[in-house]
Amino acid sequence: MRHLMSPLDFSVEELDALLDLANDIEAHPQKYAHACAGKKLATCFYEPSTRTRLSFEAAMLNLGGSVLGFSSADSSSAAKGESVSDTIRVISCYADICAMRHPKEGAPLVASQKSLIPVINAGDGGHQHPTQTLTDLLTIRSLRGELGNLTIGLCGDLKFGRTVHSLINALIRYPGIRFVLISPEELRIPSYIREDVLTANGIPFTEMERLEDAMADLDILYMTRVQRERFFNEEDYVRLKDFYILTKSKMALAKKDMLVLHPLPRVNEISVEVDDDPRAAYFRQAQYGVYVRMALILTLLEITVD
Amino acid sequence: MLNISGIHEGFVLDHIQAGMSLRIYHDLKLDELDCTVAIIKNARSEKMGKKDILKVECPIEALDLDILGFIDHNITVNVIKDDMIVEKKELHLPRQIKNVIVCKNPRCITSIEQELDQIFLLTDEKREIYRCKYCEEKFRSPKRK
Numbered sequence: 001m002r003h004l005m006s007p008l009d010f011s012v013e014e015l016d017a018l019l020d021l022a023n024d025i026e027a028h029p030q031k032y033a034h035a036c037a038g039k040k041l042a043t044c045f046y047e048p049s050t051r052t053r054l055s056f057e058a059a060m061l062n063l064g065g066s067v068l069g070f071s072s073a074d075s076s077s078a079a080k081g082e083s084v085s086d087t088i089r090v091i092s093c094y095a096d097i098c099a100m101r102h103p104k105e106g107a108p109l110v111a112s113q114k115s116l117i118p119v120i121n122a123g124d125g126g127h128q129h130p131t132q133t134l135t136d137l138l139t140i141r142s143l144r145g146e147l148g149n150l151t152i153g154l155c156g157d158l159k160f161g162r163t164v165h166s167l168i169n170a171l172i173r174y175p176g177i178r179f180v181l182i183s184p185e186e187l188r189i190p191s192y193i194r195e196d197v198l199t200a201n202g203i204p205f206t207e208m209e210r211l212e213d214a215m216a217d218l219d220i221l222y223m224t225r226v227q228r229e230r231f232f233n234e235e236d237y238v239r240l241k242d243f244y245i246l247t248k249s250k251m252a253l254a255k256k257d258m259l260v261l262h263p264l265p266r267v268n269e270i271s272v273e274v275d276d277d278p279r280a281a282y283f284r285q286a287q288y289g290v291y292v293r294m295a296l297i298l299t300l301l302e303i304t305v306d
Numbered sequence: 307m308l309n310i311s312g313i314h315e316g317f318v319l320d321h322i323q324a325g326m327s328l329r330i331y332h333d334l335k336l337d338e339l340d341c342t343v344a345i346i347k348n349a350r351s352e353k354m355g356k357k358d359i360l361k362v363e364c365p366i367e368a369l370d371l372d373i374l375g376f377i378d379h380n381i382t383v384n385v386i387k388d389d390m391i392v393e394k395k396e397l398h399l400p401r402q403i404k405n406v407i408v409c410k411n412p413r414c415i416t417s418i419e420q421e422l423d424q425i426f427l428l429t430d431e432k433r434e435i436y437r438c439k440y441c442e443e444k445f446r447s448p449k450r451k
């Protein structure tokens with residue numbers, strides 16, 4: 001029995017197979033419409049995350065399975081003080097697979113150690129969110145044709161953004177990857193990513209402060225939110241915030257086939273005027289999130305569809 | 307000069323950094339063993355100035371010495387059998403440390419989960435970096451802390 005805790009749990013070959021399956025689901029949804037008939041997914045969400053939970057539930061329903069679960073710690077036995085280990089042992093009696101989100105880092109791993117059913121980490125604090133990374137990889141591969149030979153701009157809060165860290169770790173396994181890291185000084189990529197991951201693996205990267213300066217080189221622009229509360233002072237926030245808002249005029253500087261991705265929710269870092277640009281891929285990305293979760297559920301349940 | 311008699315079978319842990327012997331006594335769980343233990347503190351040492359020594363009279367297989375490598379791999383471990391030193395063990399950093407150090411990350415599941423073992427894994431041998439198995443928070447070995 002396998003669980004998914006980190007995007008690196010899958011080898012490159014296993015990941016390719018998973019993404020191939022997701023693409024086949026996208027092309028032939030009917031073929032998979034009853035693949036999980038009689039199976040149940042438990043969504044154990046100890047903190048609210050509407051999109052991730054609904055994406056998992058949509059994935060299971062698309063496969064003909066059923067869903068049950070809770071969407072906050074208040075409405076679960078955790079409010080009575082039950083441990084994660086005990087909860088998963090009970091959930092194992094009710095469902096065939098579990099997606100768990102928890103504010104404490106490592107909680108899904110604790111669950112996986114006692115679980116009788118596959119556990120998927122649906123986000124554990126600021127630690128890992130592997131299905132977001134799988135979504136990003138599927139989106140890039142589906143829309144660009146490959147995961148290698150790309151210049152990827154990561155823009156915004158690169159210091160605290162776990163999606164960015166996970167994506168870097170996943171993409172360096174492919175050839176010809178180059179990163180452009182665009183952020184204010186305060187929110188630069190942490191040294192353990194810059195030195196231990198990028199430099200240690202000989203991955204070319206540049207760091208810059210202004211999005212405009214990077215646009216022309218990029219094949220992918222991955223936007224994240226710059227939050228006001230991350231800045232040390234208001235002046236810096238006011239000075240820098242517009243650098244990280246993607247507008248039509250900035251899009252005019254980009255390649256014709258560049259893609260814009262965003263893990264969502266978008267607050268104001270991408271102007272709505274960009275939404276109609278064919279290069280804006282962030283809503284398609286949410287759709288790919290459902291396909292990749294469908295592929296993941298099938299893979300972990302070891303269900304094959306001919 | 308204090309004299310402590312030799313031991314018939316067991317270990318002599320020599321060149322312990324002065325002041326560390328009690329920690330090692332606890333980490334090796336010697337308080338749970340029914341055996342003779344001599345703790346020598348602040349012994350004179352040409353190499354170290356002063357040092358601690360632990361003498362433990364117990365069957366050779368009774369102690370898990372892996373943890374010593376984590377605490378200080380410069381400690382000399384002399385294995386004694388029939389009143390003779392039969393082996394000098396070389397210490398290595400253990401791959402995993404269980405219930406010796408505690409994760410200090412307040413966001414880690416170890417901070418709330420009932421009776422969960424505190425497990426750290428060696429992730430970078432060269433730089434002696436251990437990370438919490440659950441949240442991956444970094445912990446450097448005590449000498450480099």
